[in-house]
Amino acid sequence: MASHDPSHHSAQPVAGSAPSERTRIRRIADNARYDRATLHAIVDAAYVCHVAFADDKGTHCIPTACWREGDHLYIHGSNGGRLIKLLAKGTQACVTITHVDGLVLARSAFHHSMNYRSAVVYGCFEAVTDKAAALDAFMHHLAPGREHEARPGNSKELAATTVMRISLAEAACKVRTGGPNDDVEDLQLPVWAGVLPLTMTRGAPVPDGLHIQPAPAYVRGWDGLAV
Secondary structure, three states, X not given: OOOXXXXXXXXXXXXXXXXXXXXXXXXXXXXXXXOHHHHHHHHHXXXXXXXXXXXXXXXXXXXXXXXXXXXXXXXXXXXXOHHHHHXXXXXXXXXXXXXXEEEEEOOOHHHOEEEEEEEEEEEEEEEOOOHHHHHHHHHHHHOOOHHHOOOOOOHHHHHOEEEEEEEOOOEEEEEEOOOOOOOHHHOOOOOOOEEEEOOOOOOOOOOOOOOOOOOOHHHHOHHHOOO
8 A cells, every 4th residue: 555654653564475576565564564474364364456457458357256275366256257358367466455444644745644554466367177065154244143044046057156375475465553754854743633533333233124144153143343
């Protein structure tokens, strides 16, 4: 994530995979992370990623649901969708995920920033053969235990769906935490400075009008879980 803030409020990068020419972070490089643990945590906290690619009509960036298994990020879609058809041809893609954790308000406009966790993944997607198992993993990501209760996809539904995955081998993360980093000459300005935290919260479950089953544990505890 781009930022005007030159601060170093995050820890030094954790040793991990060496960055490629595409993933090496040059702007505020101290905020870079190349380790698997940080990358996996950012992907696991996401329900949506953005997939960028180019075709003969231009450059596109499509939001889509995502989940992780091992060292791959997974997506799914209709066989006839443009995104799926292009990726199936081996088109190079760039996948991004961003979580905004707070607005950093400095004393000067130029030094305002955000606290965030972001990831960028480069590579080509490949089709997944065992679609049923992959979609079970997707259900588990949405609500652990749901994969054992919801009706699984039937043969017609699975035949109309493509599940694809991209390796997380060529990826980089960028993380910022902490408060503002004002210039020394601005520290005495009569302006409030600090962080306005942002969090994604879970609301109370809302049953549909045909609700006849008692809520399972993962539904009853939904609004009490940390995000």
